[in-house]
Amino acid sequence: MSQNISLKEVERKVFTSTFRDGVWDIVLGLWLLMMGVAPLLEESMPLSDWWIMILSVPVMLVLWSGKKFITIPRMGLVKFGPNRKSLLRLMLTIVSVTLFLSLFLGVLFATNSIPSELATGISIPVIAWVALFIVGFSVAAYFLNLNRLYAYGVLYAVTLPVRIILKQIPDLRSISLCGYFVSASIILLIGTTLLIRFLRDYPIPTAEA
Numbered sequence: 001m002s003q004n005i006s007l008k009e010v011e012r013k014v015f016t017s018t019f020r021d022g023v024w025d026i027v028l029g030l031w032l033l034m035m036g037v038a039p040l041l042e043e044s045m046p047l048s049d050w051w052i053m054i055l056s057v058p059v060m061l062v063l064w065s066g067k068k069f070i071t072i073p074r075m076g077l078v079k080f081g082p083n084r085k086s087l088l089r090l091m092l093t094i095v096s097v098t099l100f101l102s103l104f105l106g107v108l109f110a111t112n113s114i115p116s117e118l119a120t121g122i123s124i125p126v127i128a129w130v131a132l133f134i135v136g137f138s139v140a141a142y143f144l145n146l147n148r149l150y151a152y153g154v155l156y157a158v159t160l161p162v163r164i165i166l167k168q169i170p171d172l173r174s175i176s177l178c179g180y181f182v183s184a185s186i187i188l189l190i191g192t193t194l195l196i197r198f199l200r201d202y203p204i205p206t207a208e209a
Contacts, residue, residue, distance in 0.1 A: 023062075038051040
C-alpha cells in the first residue's frame, strides 16, 4: 500500500513538473498577443479575419518545438497513468475549446451576427467573453492544480472590456488594443521566467549520466 502511495506521489510530482518548463505559458501569451496583432494586420491587409488562423500556425509550432527540443530531452517522454492522461486531455480540451470559442465569438461580433447589447445596455459579447475565460481557465486550473491559470483567465478576460472602453474615448482610441499587449506581456514574462528556471534546473543529461 505504501509503495502504491509513493508511486502516485512520484507521478503527481512528475505531472506537475511537466508544466514547469513555461512552454504552455509562452504559447498562451503568444495566442493572446496574436489576438491583438491580428486586427492591426487586418487594417493594413484585409483577409476577412483569416489573420488569426494564419498566425495560429507559428504559435502551435512553438508548442511542438518547445516540448520536442526543450522538455523531452531534459525530462524524457513520460507516460502517465490513466488518471493523469485524462487530466491532460481535459486540460487540452478546455483550453482549446475556450480559445476557439473566443475566436468564434470575435468573428460573430465583428460581422454583427449577434446583438451587441441587451435591452439594459449590457454588452452581450463582453459578458460572454469574460465568462468564457474566467470559467474555462478556472476549471483547468482546478483540475490541474495550476494556480497561475486563474490569473491567466483574468488577464484574457479583461482584454475585450478594456478595448471597448478605450475605443469610446477619442484620445485613446488608437491604443484600444493595448490591453491585449499588456496581458500578453505579463504571461510571456512569467513563461520566459519559468523557461529560464527550467533550463537551469534541468540540464540535458550527459552520456555518462
